[in-house]
């Protein structure tokens with residue numbers, strides 16, 4: 001579904017990614033792992049078109065994404081949940097959700113009602129403004145907002161960072177539900193235990209390239225990989 | 233007492249074209265982050281076009297006003313797409329230089345086309361005459377200006393608060409990248425906002441001519457006042473621009489009553505007073 005080959009990207013004069021290769025197949029949950037600053041966020045942003053692709057290829061189905069504007073990528077069926085949530089502050093919860101549907105022009109199974117069923121708390125908060133939500137609530141809203149565009153591929157950056165263990169458990173369940181609804185997921189997270197429970201396959205980023213890739217179970221149980229690239 | 237109330241009303245009507253020009257300036261700054269020096273020149277062009285289409289060509293007043301708005305909006309779109317767009321990623325000083333260059337260019341263009349003298353079109357017959365307010369006759373045209381300004385204010389409120397286009401614009405203003413990642417066509421938002429702002433400046437210009445003669449150079453005078461108003465209101469804030477226009481319009485109307493020679497000084501003094509109390513402007517978040 002998504003094939004990334006030799007992706008080069010960076011900020012200003014510094015290259016952060018020097019040739020990243022990975023693949024996400026339809027229906028999978030794939031995790032990008034790696035330490036702080038390994039380039040996970042940059043990879044997701046490059047796929048979305050928010051960071052310029054300087055080299056390599058990013059193919060989504062039959063379409064080359066490199067060089068496309070973010071809104072075109074969104075219209076093709078990719079949605080992005082940034083690590084810092086980026087809820088629009090002066091729109092209400094409901095407006096944040098509906099705007100995603102309006103902007104993407106993609107109408108499908110995900111609508112307000114379905115998002116509220118997935119995150120019942122959001123229904124209670126629907127008339128509050130983005131700034132009035134707690135961090136965890138904003139995270140839910142960011143995921144809900146992404147789903148409102150009926151994506152085929154969901155890019156999730158640090159979904160569990162800063163969440164309480166109980167909430168992390170709930171999120172695991174939520175991701176399973178999203179996946180059962182037919183949405184493919186590419187997530188970036190440092191939390192190995194979380195990734196192990198939700199992802200099928202994983203790729204370990206370091207020094208701007210994929211060092212190890214394979215079934216999530218194999219990555220997590222390989223002590224050498226964990227020690228070398230993931231342990232803090 | 234009636235004198236004061238009456239002078240306030242006079243101020244309110246001049247507040248209205250200040251509002252029309254400041255509204256566009258502040259919307260464009262809020263969404264695009266561009267401080268458009270040439271915004272006053274768009275006001276001037278609107279005034280000249282309104283004058284020509286109504287006073288010279290003889291189109292009906294309303295048609296002349298709408299046509300000037302449309303023409304200036306198209307010019308705005310061309311400026312945004314052709315000239316500003318390549319500069320977005322660069323240092324803001326390039327935008328300032330470009331829009332300042334446009335001021336000079338449009339001033340000279342106006343001199344070439346309309347000459348250096350003042351032009352005043354007649355007031356359309358159906359807006360001549362007066363209504364009695366506070367026991368004195370008040371020019372109907374000024375009442376019409378106030379009504380138009382209020383109507384535009386209400387219209388903008390509906391547009392930005394109640395339509396999906398408006399919400400998309402607010403989202404783009406708050407966070408360009410995230411808006412684009414949701415699928416909002418941000419380049420289109422930029423162009424349409426610039427067009428809307430330009431059309432508002434032209435509306436202000438076209439409506440101002442019968443009470444305020446137009447000549448090359450009025451753009452510069454207008455932009456100074458509009459800048460002050462948007463700073464008073466809080467840069468990028470529409471409600472602030474409305475409040476700032478009323479404040480400046482009404483207070484400088486009293487100012488000219490008592491100290492006619494200090495009009496512009498008065499405007500600066502209002503700004504200084506506001507900024508001393510609220511450095512971020514009246515309505516800034």
Ligand SMILES: Nc1ncnc2c1ncn2[C@@H]1O[C@H](COP(=O)(O)OP(=O)(O)OP(=O)(O)O)[C@@H](O)[C@H]1O
Pocket residue numbers: 011016034035036037038039040041042043190
């Ligand atoms: N906006 C930016 N401008 C310049 N450099 C940046 C920017 N964002 C990230 N970087 C740099 O790029 C490198 C990769 O950052 P990135 O955010 O992609 O890593 P990450 O794997 O997501 O890390 P984390 O686990 O902390 O989220 C880092 O060295 C970082 O300092």
Ligand SMILES: [Mg+2]
Pocket residue numbers: 040041042083157158
């Ligand atoms: Mg990151």
